[in-house]
Amino acid sequence: MLISQNILTALRGLMANKLRSALTILGIVIGVAAVVALMAIGNGATSSITSRITSNGSNLLNIQAGRSQRPAPGASFAPTYLTYSDYEVLAKTLTDVVGIAPAYQSSYTVTAGIQSSRISVTGVTEDYLSVHTYVIAAGRGINANDRAKMNPVAVIGATTATDLFLTSNPIGQKIKANGVTFTVVGTLVSKGSSGFTNEDDIVCIPLETGYSKLFGANAVQNGQKTVNAISVSASSADTVNAVSAQIEFVLRHQHHLKPADADDFRISNQAALLSTLSSVTSTLTTFLGAIAALSLLVGGIGIMNITLVSVTERTREIGLRKAVGARKDHILFQFLVETVTLSMLGGIIGILLGMGIAGVVTALGLITAQVSLSSILLSFFFSLAIGLFFGIYPAFRAANLHPMEALRSE
Amino acid sequence: MGENEVRALDGVSFSVEKGEMISIMGPSGSGKSTLMSIVGCLDVPTSGSYLLDGVPVEKMRDTQLADVRNRKIGFVFQQFNLLSRTSALENVLLPLSYSGLGPRASREKALKTLERVGLKDRVKHHPNELSGGQQQRVAIARALVNDPSILIADEPTGALDSKTGAEIMELFQSLHRDSGQTVIMVTHDSFIARHTDRIIHLADGHILSDAPNPNPLKAGALRPDADV
Numbered sequence: 001m002l003i004s005q006n007i008l009t010a011l012r013g014l015m016a017n018k019l020r021s022a023l024t025i026l027g028i029v030i031g032v033a034a035v036v037a038l039m040a041i042g043n044g045a046t047s048s049i050t051s052r053i054t055s056n057g058s059n060l061l062n063i064q065a066g067r068s069q070r071p072a073p074g075a076s077f078a079p080t081y082l083t084y085s086d087y088e089v090l091a092k093t094l095t096d097v098v099g100i101a102p103a104y105q106s107s108y109t110v111t112a113g114i115q116s117s118r119i120s121v122t123g124v125t126e127d128y129l130s131v132h133t134y135v136i137a138a139g140r141g142i143n144a145n146d147r148a149k150m151n152p153v154a155v156i157g158a159t160t161a162t163d164l165f166l167t168s169n170p171i172g173q174k175i176k177a178n179g180v181t182f183t184v185v186g187t188l189v190s191k192g193s194s195g196f197t198n199e200d201d202i203v204c205i206p207l208e209t210g211y212s213k214l215f216g217a218n219a220v221q222n223g224q225k226t227v228n229a230i231s232v233s234a235s236s237a238d239t240v241n242a243v244s245a246q247i248e249f250v251l252r253h254q255h256h257l258k259p260a261d262a263d264d265f266r267i268s269n270q271a272a273l274l275s276t277l278s279s280v281t282s283t284l285t286t287f288l289g290a291i292a293a294l295s296l297l298v299g300g301i302g303i304m305n306i307t308l309v310s311v312t313e314r315t316r317e318i319g320l321r322k323a324v325g326a327r328k329d330h331i332l333f334q335f336l337v338e339t340v341t342l343s344m345l346g347g348i349i350g351i352l353l354g355m356g357i358a359g360v361v362t363a364l365g366l367i368t369a370q371v372s373l374s375s376i377l378l379s380f381f382f383s384l385a386i387g388l389f390f391g392i393y394p395a396f397r398a399a400n401l402h403p404m405e406a407l408r409s410e
Numbered sequence: 411m412g413e414n415e416v417r418a419l420d421g422v423s424f425s426v427e428k429g430e431m432i433s434i435m436g437p438s439g440s441g442k443s444t445l446m447s448i449v450g451c452l453d454v455p456t457s458g459s460y461l462l463d464g465v466p467v468e469k470m471r472d473t474q475l476a477d478v479r480n481r482k483i484g485f486v487f488q489q490f491n492l493l494s495r496t497s498a499l500e501n502v503l504l505p506l507s508y509s510g511l512g513p514r515a516s517r518e519k520a521l522k523t524l525e526r527v528g529l530k531d532r533v534k535h536h537p538n539e540l541s542g543g544q545q546q547r548v549a550i551a552r553a554l555v556n557d558p559s560i561l562i563a564d565e566p567t568g569a570l571d572s573k574t575g576a577e578i579m580e581l582f583q584s585l586h587r588d589s590g591q592t593v594i595m596v597t598h599d600s601f602i603a604r605h606t607d608r609i610i611h612l613a614d615g616h617i618l619s620d621a622p623n624p625n626p627l628k629a630g631a632l633r634p635d636a637d638v
Contacts, residue, residue: 317493322452323450323452323483324479324480324485324508325476325479325505326508327472327476328473329473403452403453404452407487
């Protein structure tokens with residue numbers, strides 16, 4: 001018996017029982033759709049997190065004040081600070097570094113004409129924009145001259161520009177923070193960040209301008225100018241760890257820490273964060289996929305159930321086919337073709353549905369779902385395998401029916 | 411299995427010549443269904459021997475039996491047993507689909523066989539669009555399409571009214587008379603049996619009598635009142 005003839009017979013049988021066929025494949029459809037959609041959403045989340053982190057420069061090391069562990073009993077609980085002189089020492093001593101950028105950050109209500117917005121104003125050096133991979137959209141960045149002369153100039157992020165100036169050109173316009181007026185000299189290209197904080201909502205001013213005019217006494221501790229963070233861009237991914245060790249050595253010496261003392265600063269590494277986060281998201285994706293695969297299994301059991309009913313219903317047909325010369329393998333094959341046709345049909349509909357769900361999620365702007373070819377192939381062949389696996393038992397039952405008894409059944 | 415051996419057939423021995431038309435008669439429980447399934451190669455005897463065209467069948471494996479059924483046996487059943495969602499032509503094509511014949515040759519053969527049973531203009535009809543007699547003709551065409559050595563009919567008129575039943579008997583008689591087709595009629599109805607040349611009576615698994623019927627009834631003869 002030809003395969004095409006078998007498939008045709010199977011399809012005709014399925015068409016004759018449309019509602020039943022639809023209900024039978026529903027489990028497979030939902031399972032496959034869940035696999036495809038969840039994998040797409042998981043992949044989308046992974047790549048959005050990855051791109052967010054790599055957009056900060058994956059060779060980036062971030063130094064912040066603070067202890068990473070509780071101090072030993074009796075030791076000082078005093079708050080710790082990073083100072084401007086820490087930066088100066090690091091800038092002098094570190095090797096394998098392409099940029100080092102201290103920053104002092106504080107939130108202000110920034111106004112431009114009648115528009116106002118609560119924004120963190122960041123005092124920066126000329127290295128800041130390149131270390132954080134910002135790109136100038138128009139005008140210029142902060143330069144050494146601005147710092148030396150304490151110029152009241154500002155470079156603003158893409159979101160800030162639209163918030164404060166709507167559609168008009170911000171270059172040359174004035175903005176006010178805490179009564180101090182700054183002239184906008186440059187705007188930044190949007191980083192397109194999606195996630196926790198908006199990196200496009202930023203006002204950068206020269207660090208020295210900030211110390212002298214804006215930040216006030218808060219920025220000075222024990223007669224030292226402090227910074228919130230120092231970002232260091234290592235020359236390559238291979239030197240990140242060595243640079244991190246240098247920073248620790250220099251800062252411990254600079255802060256007069258004894259060998260037993262814990263660090264009073266933290267160094268975070270974007271590459272390490274990246275690998276941690278992507279392993280978390282890929283675990284999540286696998287987990288979601290596994291749950292979805294379970295529903296595929298349930299769908300397979302549904303197919304087996306209906307096929308068993310179908311074998312019982314068609315006992316006479318099987319008897320007749322055997323009486324006119326069908327061999328066991330003919331009957332076996334006929335029923336396998338039917339279950340595989342069912343499960344493949346379910347698989348195809350499920351893939352389309354899953355892609356539809358991914359499309360809707362993307363259109364709603366929740367997350368940019370990425371339907372991967374591998375998840376499509378995986379779920380297609382998985383549903384095919386399920387059709388085969390769950391079809392074999394009913395097909396064997398059909399093939400092993402005794403022809404005479406099958407013919408006599410009611 | 412039970413501890414008491416039940417012998418559905420015991421000591422049954424007979425031979426049928428090519429071109430004969432015989433009846434196997436007996437009440438239900440007489441063993442005629444078992445005999446039919448052995449003669450039709452649906453089953454093999456637990457002991458004893460059955461030669462079909464001189465070939466012993468009892469030692470054959472399942473696949474060989476299936477091939478023998480396909481090539482040498484044609485079945486006609488009381489309830490027709492047609493596939494309901496397929497046309498008359500496709501029903502007749504069914505045995506050919508298991509015989510390995512090419513699609514074009516199969517179609518030609520099936521059409522010719524349908525013409526032979528008088529259904530030339532009904533090939534595209536589905537069983538539910540055909541009368542009982544026409545359905546049985548499709549079933550006969552399906553049985554004949556592979557030119558079987560034996561045509562086995564199990565109560566072929568049991569589900570038909572007497573007029574249509576007579577037409578079907580006429581078809582069997584003409585196949586026997588004109589084409590020399592070997593026909594074995596399995597029935598509990600002595601009126602039907604009297605249309606054949608030889609009648610074997612079964613009871614309780616034994617042959618009661620095996621006698622020629624020198625003046626078989628012509629199809630369409632009136633059923634005697636006593637048989638109704």
